[in-house]
Amino acid sequence: MKLIFLHGKPASGKLTVARALLGRVPGRLFDNHAAIDFARTLFEFGAPGFWELVHEVRLAALAAAVRQSVPLVVATFCYAEPDDRVALEQFEATVQPGGALLPVFLHCDAAETARRVGNPDRVARRKISSMQGLDAFCAGYNLTPVPRDDCLMLDTAALPAEAAAQTILRHFGLDGADG
Numbered sequence: 001m002k003l004i005f006l007h008g009k010p011a012s013g014k015l016t017v018a019r020a021l022l023g024r025v026p027g028r029l030f031d032n033h034a035a036i037d038f039a040r041t042l043f044e045f046g047a048p049g050f051w052e053l054v055h056e057v058r059l060a061a062l063a064a065a066v067r068q069s070v071p072l073v074v075a076t077f078c079y080a081e082p083d084d085r086v087a088l089e090q091f092e093a094t095v096q097p098g099g100a101l102l103p104v105f106l107h108c109d110a111a112e113t114a115r116r117v118g119n120p121d122r123v124a125r126r127k128i129s130s131m132q133g134l135d136a137f138c139a140g141y142n143l144t145p146v147p148r149d150d151c152l153m154l155d156t157a158a159l160p161a162e163a164a165a166q167t168i169l170r171h172f173g174l175d176g177a178d179g
Helices: 014-024 032-040 050-067 085-095 110-117 120-124 131-139 161-171
Strands: 002-007 028-030 072-077 100-107 152-155
Touching: 002 014, 002 085, 014 028, 014 072, 014 100, 014 161, 028 050, 032 050, 032 072, 050 072, 050 085, 085 100, 100 161, 152 161
Parallel strands: 002 072, 002 100, 028 072, 100 152
Antiparallel strands: none
């Protein structure tokens, strides 16, 4: 299984780019918030046990996709270094042998982030939807590209989602007939 690992700060365009990718190639979406929303059915956000359950759900979902030979999964994630390094290694170990984790870091400038953060879809999905909330979240984490040489970095303010998707597919060789 190939796992396109879209990561970046909230409102950097991860879900939008994921949808654009899946409009171009067959695959499945594993939205970061699916695991978070599931954990919220049992725990208050951030309560003891909450993040452990989120991580367990993510690993179980990826393992199930590997067992069922899902060829491509596009996942969204807010990666924080060094907090999420072990999780990244576990995701990669889950998709291997025979698979690959393909990291893509999405970013945009502060003005574009401010424009996006209050989007009604973000509010409806209980995502961070204010600059105050985003600033507080970012202050607590070192949200960076994963520490890998093959991590593709894209500015989603300069590159529309469709163009970003095309760039990702081309970069990882997934735009051809055998991709």
